[in-house]
Amino acid sequence: MTRVAAIDCGTNTIRLLIADARYDDGRLGLEPVARRNEIVRLGQGVDRTGRLDPAALERTLAVVEDYAADCRAHGAQQRRFVATSATRDADNREEFIAGVRAALGVDPEVITGQEEARLSFAGSLLGVGGNAERLVVDLGGGSTELVLGTGEPRAAISLDVGSVRITERHLAGGVTPDAEAAARAEVRALLDEAADAVDLSAPERIVGLAGTVTTVTAHALGLEAFEPEAIDGAELSAEQVAASCRAILHSTPAQRESWGYLAPGRRDVIAAGALVWQEVVERVAAETSAAGRPLRGVITSLHDILDGIALSLIEDAPAIEGAPARP
Structure with a gap:
């Protein structure tokens, strides 16, 4: 049995998945052994x-050191550390790379936005399979990936927009009318660029990944705490998503503190994340409606780039293509 360890280091969070390869009807999957998620910004x-x-x-x-200890304790045979938007943009990333190498014993990979998109799409298939055309959206702290396809990607783009980046650029002083307008203008301009690379009128459904999306979904479902069983695979209408995004964007600090599904380290950037998610969902809904193929729904998946990284460590990972649809 192959036991692998995948680490995804993004702009806001660093996550670990230790898992065994699993085969269901000849199709490759993952049996999680351990998961960890830390917000380190x-x-x-x-x-x-x-x-x-x-x-x-x-x-x-410091968290990488902890994760390295977990890898040793669980006997992970192969390890892959992937760093994304923040590390791509940093002039001093070699200092970070050296620190990870010393702690974990492998070189971290500072991947491109296109590779990030590919891995996110592969991971998402473990949660939402089937033959429907979907737009997978991985909304992170520093970048957002949009990937269109069914069993494999056929178009993808990585945008320099995310919850941390939009907060620092526009909303650090609060959600004022002028700040909100500037943030929306930037996101809309980037979505115009995305439309040149990815047909936003094509998907039947949107599949949303990562912390902002799960937070919006928990809000829309009226949850009191983070409930993976309720969130994973939840399907909402575009209108439900937009309504929760607006409520989160204009929420008070006291409200955000009361939401048990919102981690403290995400409270100061969730407004920006909700704004980005609302813009993406409403743009796709408008494009599909105009094309005469109204969007059927927005699905949240807890299977994402982290699962894609783990799958990439297993020799026959391409066998996930055509994974069975969620019941």
């Missing part, structure tokens, strides 16, 4: 300075 200030902040580096490398 590695991308703190990177958009402004172009460098990783020393305190953010220290926080992140």
Whole structure:
């Protein structure tokens, strides 16, 4: 049995999945052994300075040390560490790479936005399979990937927009009318660029990944805490998503603190994340409606780039193509 360890280090969070390969009817899947998720805000200030902040580096490398201990304790035979938007943008990323190498014993990979999109799509198939055309949207802290396809990607783009980046650029001083308008204008301009690479009128459904999406879904479902069983695979209308995004965008600090599904480290950036998610969903809904193929729904998946990284460590990972649809 192959036991692998996947680490996804993004702009806001760093996550670990240790899993065994599993085969169902000849199709490859994953049997999780351990999962961890820590908000470290590695991308703190990177958009402004172009460098990783020393305190953010220290926080992140301390978690990497913990994850390395978990890998040893669980006997993970293969390990892959993937770093995404914040590390791509940082002039001093070599310092981070050296620290990860020393702790984990493997070189971290600073992947391109296209590779990030491919891995996100592969991971999402473990949760939402089937033959319907879907737009997979991985909304992170520093970047957002849009990937169109069925069993495999046929078009993809990575946009420099995310919850941390939009917060630092526009909403750090609060959600004022002018700040909101500027943030929306930037997101809409990037979606115009995305439409040149990805046909936003084509998907039957949107599949949303990552923390902002799960938070919006929990809000729309009226949950009191983070409930994976309720969130994973939940299907909402575009109108439901937009309504929760607007409510979150204009929520008070007290409201955000009361939401048991919203991690403390995400409270200051969730407004920006909700704004981005609303813009994406409403744009796709408008494009599909105009094409005479109204969007059928927005699905949330807890299977994402982390699962894709783990699958990439298993020799026959392409066998996930055509994975069975969720009942």
